[in-house]
Amino acid sequence: MAIFANDRTRVVVQGITGRDGSFHTRQMIEYGTKVVAGVTPGKGGQKFEGKVPIFDTVAQAVSEEGATASVIYVPAAFAAGAICEAADSGIELIVCISEGIPVLDMLKATRYVADNGARLIGPNCPGMISAGQAKLGIIPGQIVQPGPIGVVSRSGTLTYEVVWKLTRAGLGQSSCIGIGGDPVIGTNFIDCLDAFEEDDETEAIVLIGEIGGTDEQNAARHIKEKISKPVAGFVAGQTAPPGRRMGHAGAIISGSSGTAAEKIATFEENGVQVAARPADMPDILKRVLNA
Amino acid sequence: MNIHEYQAKEVFRRHGIPVPPGKVATTPEEAERIALALGGKVVVKAQVHVGGRGKAGGVKLASSPQEARDAAAKILGMEIKGLTVRKVLVTPAEDIAHEAYLGAIVDRSSGAVVLMASPEGGIDIEEVAAKTPELIFKERIDPRYGMLPHQALRLAYRLYAGDTARARQAAEIIQKLYAAMLDAGASLIEINPLITTPSGQLQAIDAKMNIDDNELFRRSAVAELRDTESEAAAEVEARAKGLTYIKLDGNVGCCVNGAGLAMATMDLVKYYGGEPANFLDIGGSSSPEKVIVALQIITADEAVKSILFNIFGGITRCDDVANGIVEATRQFKLKVPITIRLTGTNEEKAVEILEGAGFSAMTDMDEAVRKAVELATS
Incomplete structure (x- = not known):
C-alpha cells in the first residue's frame, strides 16, 4: 500500500x-x-x-x-x-x-x-520513497527494500544510514518520508504517523528526530493517544551546543528548549522505544515486531 | 545571523521606533568623545552576540566622559562567554518609570509570526515564561492578512491597561516592530526593555534581532551587517566555502555529509567515550575542493587528535570525497591519524582511490567512530 x-x-x-x-x-x-x-x-x-x-x-x-x-x-x-x-x-x-x-x-x-x-x-528535505513503487525526491533507491517498516525523519543522510541498516537486517520499508530540516514545514511527524497507522502494509514505525522545536514532543504524546503500532525513535544532536544552528535551519536549541535530552525523555514517557545509536534500531524493531 | 544591539537600533530608528541616541566606539577615547557629546550620565554597553552581558560586567554606568572612557577600557577586550568584545555602544542613561517587554518570533508549531508582550520587562523572557507564563501575552499573526490594527492595540492594552495614551504609543511601536521584522527578514525581534520615561514616553533601550540566513541572498544591506570579527575565523571561512562548521571542545575532528548524520556522528563519538571537536557538514553535492577546505579547517584546530570522515553517499559521491582526501594530503601533511568511513554512491571507486594512496577505508559507522575515538585517546 x-x-x-x-x-x-x-x-x-x-x-x-x-x-x-x-x-x-x-x-x-x-x-x-x-x-x-x-x-x-x-x-x-x-x-x-x-x-x-x-x-x-x-x-x-x-x-x-x-x-x-x-x-x-x-x-x-x-x-x-x-x-x-x-x-x-x-x-x-x-x-x-x-x-x-x-x-x-x-x-x-x-x-x-x-x-x-x-x-x-518539505522543504529542505530528501523527499519520499514508497519502496518498489515510486520515488519523489532524492533518497537513493538502492538502499530501500519493500517491507513493513514506515520511516519518517527530519534528516537526509541520517535517514539513509538508518534505512540502510534496516534493509541489511532484513527489515524492509513501506514508505520513507523525509519531512525536512526547516523550522516551518508542511507535513509533520503527526501527519505521517497517522498515515502509517492507517496503512495496512506498515507494521512498525521509525521516527528520526533532531534538536530544535517541539515536533518530536508533540509526536510522542500523539503516539500514546492515537497510534497503536509500535514506534521506535532516535534523536540526533545530544552533543549539540545551545544557540547554534546545526546545519539545518530548524536544528537549534533555543534557550533550554528543544534539546535532545528533552525529546528523548518525552519519547520514553510516552512509550516510544528510543535507540541510543542508529545501529540499535534493527534490534528494537525486531523485538517490537515479535512482541 | 545575529546583529548587534547598535545595528538593530539603527533598523528601529529607520522604522520610527523611538530609541535613545548613541554611538558605537572601538576605543576608550572614542567612547569619551561620544559621552561628552551626549552630555550627562551614559551607559557603556558591550556589543557581543550573547545574552547576559550585564551580569558578565559588560554594561557599565558612567557619570562623566572620563568615567565612560574608563568603563570602555574595561569592557573592550573583555571576554564574555568566549567572545571578545571589540565594540561598545555609548548611550544616555535613561530614567526609568516602568519596564516592559515586546517581541515577535516565527513560531514553528503554529507556522505564524507570534507577537509577545509582557509587563515583566528587563529580564530574560525565557525566565518569565518559566516562572510566570500568565504574564506573557500573545497575538498570532495570520500571514494572509498581516497584523491587524486591533491586534496591536489589544496587546498594547495588556501592558498599559487604563492608560490609552500610552497604549496608543505602544500599539504604534508594535506595528512598526512587525514591519521592521518583515523588512529585515528577521526570525526574532525584541525590545527588552521597552521603558516608560518619567514624562510618559516609551523608548526601546535594548534591541535584539536575529536575521534568517535564508533571507540574505535578497537583502544585501542586511547581509552587510554581519560582524565577522565577532565569529570564530574558521566558521567564517567555512561558510564562505559553502560548509557549515561549528567548533566544539573535544579532540575528534568530524567531517560528515548532511547535518543530521553529522550530529548523529558527534553523538556516537560521545557514546564511545570520546568528545567531538566540531560539527562539520560538507553538504550534498560535495566536490573534492570542499573536502580539502574541510580538512584544512579541521587540522587547523590544534586540539584535534584524530580525524573521522563519515560519508553516506547519496548525491555526494564517495569517489569525490576520496579524491579530496588524497589531494589534501598531497598539499599538506596530516599530523594526526585519519579514519575514513564511506558507503553508498561510488563506494568501490573511492576505496580504490584511497587504497592506492595508502589509506584504508571502512564501511561501518560504529566501527569507524570507535576507532577514531581510540586513536584520539591513545
Whole structure:
C-alpha cells in the first residue's frame, strides 16, 4: 500500500531542466516512478530526454498529463512560488526538495497549500520513497527494500544510514518520508504517523528526530493517544551546543528548549522505544515486531 | 545571523521606533568623545552576540566622559562567554518609570509570526515564561492578512491597561516592530526593555534581532551587517566555502555529509567515550575542493587528535570525497591519524582511490567512530 504516493501516482517535476532537477528526474524514472511531465517556464513544448513533455506551467501539466503530485527542484528564491503554483493548479502532493527558502515565505506558502487542500512535504528535505513503487525526491533507491517498516525523519543522510541498516537486517520499508530540516514545514511527524497507522502494509514505525522545536514532543504524546503500532525513535544532536544552528535551519536549541535530552525523555514517557545509536534500531524493531 | 544591539537600533530608528541616541566606539577615547557629546550620565554597553552581558560586567554606568572612557577600557577586550568584545555602544542613561517587554518570533508549531508582550520587562523572557507564563501575552499573526490594527492595540492594552495614551504609543511601536521584522527578514525581534520615561514616553533601550540566513541572498544591506570579527575565523571561512562548521571542545575532528548524520556522528563519538571537536557538514553535492577546505579547517584546530570522515553517499559521491582526501594530503601533511568511513554512491571507486594512496577505508559507522575515538585517546 505505502503512504502518500504509489506506482499509480502521476508526477510532474518543477525545475526539470535544472542541474539537480534533471539528474534526479533520471533516477526517479529509473526507479519506476511515473514521471508524466516537467515544468520549466520558457521550455514548454520541449521534451526531457526525448520522452517526458515539458510545459511552461503546472496547470498545463495537470490538464494535459493528469499530474497529481509534484517534485520541486527550483532555486530557493523561486521555491515558495513554485509550491503555491502547484497547490493552485490542483496538485495533491507537493514535495519540495529545495533548501534555503526564507521562513517568512514559508509561513505564507504552508497556509496557501492548506487553503487549497494539498499536502506539502518539505522543504529542505530528501523527499519520499514508497519502496518498489515510486520515488519523489532524492533518497537513493538502492538502499530501500519493500517491507513493513514506515520511516519518517527530519534528516537526509541520517535517514539513509538508518534505512540502510534496516534493509541489511532484513527489515524492509513501506514508505520513507523525509519531512525536512526547516523550522516551518508542511507535513509533520503527526501527519505521517497517522498515515502509517492507517496503512495496512506498515507494521512498525521509525521516527528520526533532531534538536530544535517541539515536533518530536508533540509526536510522542500523539503516539500514546492515537497510534497503536509500535514506534521506535532516535534523536540526533545530544552533543549539540545551545544557540547554534546545526546545519539545518530548524536544528537549534533555543534557550533550554528543544534539546535532545528533552525529546528523548518525552519519547520514553510516552512509550516510544528510543535507540541510543542508529545501529540499535534493527534490534528494537525486531523485538517490537515479535512482541 | 545575529546583529548587534547598535545595528538593530539603527533598523528601529529607520522604522520610527523611538530609541535613545548613541554611538558605537572601538576605543576608550572614542567612547569619551561620544559621552561628552551626549552630555550627562551614559551607559557603556558591550556589543557581543550573547545574552547576559550585564551580569558578565559588560554594561557599565558612567557619570562623566572620563568615567565612560574608563568603563570602555574595561569592557573592550573583555571576554564574555568566549567572545571578545571589540565594540561598545555609548548611550544616555535613561530614567526609568516602568519596564516592559515586546517581541515577535516565527513560531514553528503554529507556522505564524507570534507577537509577545509582557509587563515583566528587563529580564530574560525565557525566565518569565518559566516562572510566570500568565504574564506573557500573545497575538498570532495570520500571514494572509498581516497584523491587524486591533491586534496591536489589544496587546498594547495588556501592558498599559487604563492608560490609552500610552497604549496608543505602544500599539504604534508594535506595528512598526512587525514591519521592521518583515523588512529585515528577521526570525526574532525584541525590545527588552521597552521603558516608560518619567514624562510618559516609551523608548526601546535594548534591541535584539536575529536575521534568517535564508533571507540574505535578497537583502544585501542586511547581509552587510554581519560582524565577522565577532565569529570564530574558521566558521567564517567555512561558510564562505559553502560548509557549515561549528567548533566544539573535544579532540575528534568530524567531517560528515548532511547535518543530521553529522550530529548523529558527534553523538556516537560521545557514546564511545570520546568528545567531538566540531560539527562539520560538507553538504550534498560535495566536490573534492570542499573536502580539502574541510580538512584544512579541521587540522587547523590544534586540539584535534584524530580525524573521522563519515560519508553516506547519496548525491555526494564517495569517489569525490576520496579524491579530496588524497589531494589534501598531497598539499599538506596530516599530523594526526585519519579514519575514513564511506558507503553508498561510488563506494568501490573511492576505496580504490584511497587504497592506492595508502589509506584504508571502512564501511561501518560504529566501527569507524570507535576507532577514531581510540586513536584520539591513545
